[in-house]
Amino acid sequence: MRLLVLAFVTVLAAASAALAAPTCNDVSGRTVRCGTPGAMPVGWTPPPEVLAARPATEPGPSARQLFALVCFxxxxxxxxxxxxxxxDGRGGGWDRQEGDDP
Known part of the structure; x- marks a missing residue:
């Protein structure tokens, strides 16, 4: 049994991690799939003023979503x-155990 566990751990440790495809940004700084219309080259970042204005335009959670979260x-x-x-009230646990008899 130990040999099986050791073999399993070895296989998991030796497996290479899958590398994700690179992500691209559009002109407004949103993450889009590379190669789509409006996608900028890999590694391009929007200007700082675009990044500073972006959080103000992103919608937050709606009142309905917040209510649902509070209810959940x-x-x-x-x-x-x-x-x-x-x-129980005496701190004895659920049932009697060995050695519990007086």
């Missing part, structure tokens, strides 16, 4: 609160 997190916290106690 509230429901998750509610489910955690509804979990049963894992200790």
């Amino acid at each position: 997190l509230g429901g998750l916290v509610t489910l955690f609160a509804l979990l049963p106690d894992f200790e």
Whole structure:
């Protein structure tokens, strides 16, 4: 069994990572696929004034998305609160164990 685990770890460690294709930017600084119309050459970066103006034009999450996020997190916290106690009042645990007898 140990030999199988060792062989598996060796194969995973020896495998080369896949390299991703390069990304390109368009004139406004958005990431686009290279070779599409409007894509600038690989490595090109937009001027600083374009980068400074970009976050102001990007839309943020809508009120509906924020409400849905708050509802999801509230429901998750509610489910955690509804979990049963894992200790009884005396701190003895769920059931009796060996050596618990007086």
